[in-house]
Amino acid sequence: MTQTLQHTAHPAFQASRQLADHLQQMLVDLTDLHLQAKQLHWNVVGKNFRDMHLVLDEVTDAAREFSDTVAERMRAIYVTPDGRAATVAAQTSLPAAPTDEIDTADATDAIVASLYATAGTARRIHDEVDAEDPTTADILHTVLERIEQLAWMIDAENRVANSSIPRSITE
Template identity: 70%
Template sequence: MSKTTKSDKARTVEAPFRASQQMADHLQQLHVDLIDLHLLGKQAHWNVVGKNFRDLHLQLDEIVDAARAFSDDVAERMRAVYITPDGRAATVAGRSSLPEYPSDEVDTAETVDLVTSALHAVAATARRIHDDVDEEDPTTADMLHAILERVEQLAWMVESENRIANRSIPRPIHE
């Protein structure tokens, strides 16, 4: 009968969690969208003009900072579950699901609408991938919750600049 020694037990290591290809594809898409949101936000920041310029200019930096931090969080989570993130410019340009942003000056009201659309696109990606990610790895899904909460909050805040009380669509829900 073989005897198990303490050193044999030390060599027995649990296999680490490794993401599936589906989870890798999902997180890569979110990573790309967040990088593009960061770049789009800077483009808007540099070229916004018009009424309420300063407040929107500063708010865009807040969006940029959140997008940059979240893209880093996603990339680091990807590495933790053995996925190699790809944040190269060509990959971002080819795979982003965000609408393209103009290269010229953009009026503040149009900037609000364009940035809101970009924020909603990122939220849509996070919502689309959530259930698959949650089924495979609830820890990563928790990160998606934090991203969704903040991105949707930022969308509400920037979108409010152009809303008309009780007349804009979508209308608020009243009890």
């Protein structure tokens, strides 16, 4: 028989319910993003296939790394992350990924929409996260910087110079 000892920690900081919920949503969207990128990676066909195939792996890798960073931050501030498939499916704020083969141009639009949805979650929760825990907000800054960079770079594949919306801001 094993003896159970009680352990008491005295953390300098513990997340509120609101912070926990925000980080859970960020985790869900990042998890869905990496699954969607892989789904597209497996099913993309058409012009520039190889480039799109490889860039989708970049998105997968970034989203997986960020989801792990967010989940580990959650544990550090005494929040239990939930990355189960059923939870991700029920709580994602990303548009659904296609289930069949997809042309490279359509795959571009699909992954960019999911990247921007993920960035939208980070932007939506940022100020409330920052007010409670600037350290966690720094993680959101890193996520935003890379996710929006990927969205811009991938979206450029379908843009038409001086004709796409949104237009670049010029002086």
